[in-house]
Amino acid sequence: MVNPLAIDVRGLSKSYDDRKVVDQVDIQVAQGSICGFLGPNGSGKTTTIRMLCGLLTPDAGSGTCLGLDIFKDAAQIKRQVGYMTQKFGLYDDLSIRQxxxxxxxxxxxxxxxxxxxxxxxxxxxxxxxSQLAGSLSGGWKQRLALAACLIHQPRLLLLDEPTAGVDPRARREFWDQIHDLAAQGITVLVSTHYMDEAERCHELVYIAYGKILARGTEAQIIADSGLKVWTLQSQGRGQGLAALLTPLKSSPGVLSVAAFGNAVHVAGLDENLVLAALDKVRNDKLTITPSSANLEDVFISMIATAPDNFTLDKIRTQVKS
Incomplete structure (x- = not known):
C-alpha cells in the first residue's frame, strides 16, 4: 500500500522585486518519509519551505500540505508543522525548560x-x-531547537539546514532521531548541503535557481543523470594533480572537476569530449580510470548546465523594456 502524500504542491512560484526565487516547483512527499531538499545557496529552498508551512503566500501554484489547502488553510497548517530555521531562534537568556x-x-x-x-x-x-540556552554548544542548541519543533506533536517537520555548524557526532545523533521520527509516521523535509546526509534520505529533490532539476532516490538520480566519470590519480600522493584542475575545468564537455583526497573526479555527459580533455593532460605519472558517479558529481554537473535565474530575469526585463 502506497502512503498518502503529506506534501503535494504544483506550480509553486514566488518572486521578489520581479526576480523569480521559486519558479513552477512541484513537490510530492509521502507520509512518513524523509525527503532531502538540496541545492546551492540562493536556490529557493528556504522560500519553498516557508510557503509550505504557511509563513509565505505563493504568487502562484496549488496543492496541499497534510491534506490542507496551502492558500485557504495556512493557519491550520502552521499548527501541525514543526519548522526548524537555519539560525537558532530561541531565547539565549532563558533556560531549556523556559x-x-x-x-x-x-x-x-x-x-x-x-x-x-x-x-x-x-x-x-x-x-x-535549567541550563541557559545561550550557554549550550551547537549540538545541544540543535537538540533544543528540535524539541521546540516537536512539543506540539506535529505531523510534518520542515528542517532548514538543521545541522550547519555542529560536529559529526551531533549530526549522526540528530539523523538517528530523524529516522526514529519517520518510523513513527512523521514526515520530514530537510534541506542540507551535506552529501552524506542526502544519502540518509529516502528520496531527494534538487533545486537550483528556483527550478527543480532532479528528484528520486539517490540511485535513481545518479542513473538518470547519464554522467560519465573518470578518476585521476598521480604518483606521490596526488602531487601534480592541482595543476590539472584549472585546464580541465575550462575544457569543452567537462561539467565537474573535484578533488577527493589523493584523486580527482572529472565528469561530463559527452564521453568523447571528456576523453579529449583527459588526453591533453595525460602523462606517464597519471592513472586515469573510468569510475561511477556519486551525488556530488551529479549535483555539481547539474549546476554547470542550469540557467541562472538572476540572468534569466535580467534578460526578461530587458526584453519587456
Missing part, C-alpha cells in the same frame, strides 16, 4: 508542564533543563 514552556504557551497546549516534561525526556534534555 524556552520549551514558552513554545507550549504559544501553541496553547493543555497540560503544558506534562508536555514540556515529555519533550525534555524524549530529546534527552532533562538533566540540562
Amino acid at each position: 524556552n520549551l514552556d514558552f513554545i507550549a504557551r504559544l501553541f496553547e497546549l493543555p497540560q503544558r508542564k506534562e508536555a514540556v516534561d515529555a519533550c525534555l525526556e524524549r530529546l534527552g534534555l532533562t538533566a540540562r533543563q
